[in-house]
Amino acid sequence: MFNDIGPLEVVTLVVLAVLVFGPDKLPKVIQDITRTIRKIREFSESAKQDIRSELGPEFKDFEFEDLNPKTFMRKQLDNDELGLKEIRNGFNLKKEMAEVTDAVHGREAESSSSSDSSGASGSSGDRVDMTKKPEEPGKDDRPPFDADAT
Secondary structure: OOOOOOHHHHHHHHHHHHHHHHHHHHHHHHHHHHHHHHHHHHHHHHHHHHHHHHHOHHHOOOOHHHHOHHHHHHHHHHOHHHOHHHHHHHOOHHHHHHHHHHHHHOOOOOOOHHHHHHHHOHHHOOOOOOOOOOOOOOOOOOOOOOOOOO
């Protein structure tokens, strides 16, 4: 719950608590806070048990953490019934990009890449510049908008 609080923050909170409540009342305040947290946890657990008992036996393995959308999606995607792991493991991004690069340069996939690399790709070697270059409009081309309307 408080994993991101460092030692300096803890010391600051302790000093602040001593200044606000004083050294005499601080133990009593800490006891009251821990007692309140314990009661809230007990109330929460009893409410969860009541809801589980009201839902019936078909929801005996129901977890309230599944109501969090992030947890629910992670649990559903990790489920192997859909075959998503096979799809994820079968997809090779480097191979797909190499095939696309070969198709762009008009080469055969992996068969003539060594003989064609000097003639087809020129001075860029095996690297492909996939950045989009802005097209310069000609002198007779109209702008894509009406300058008088804006």
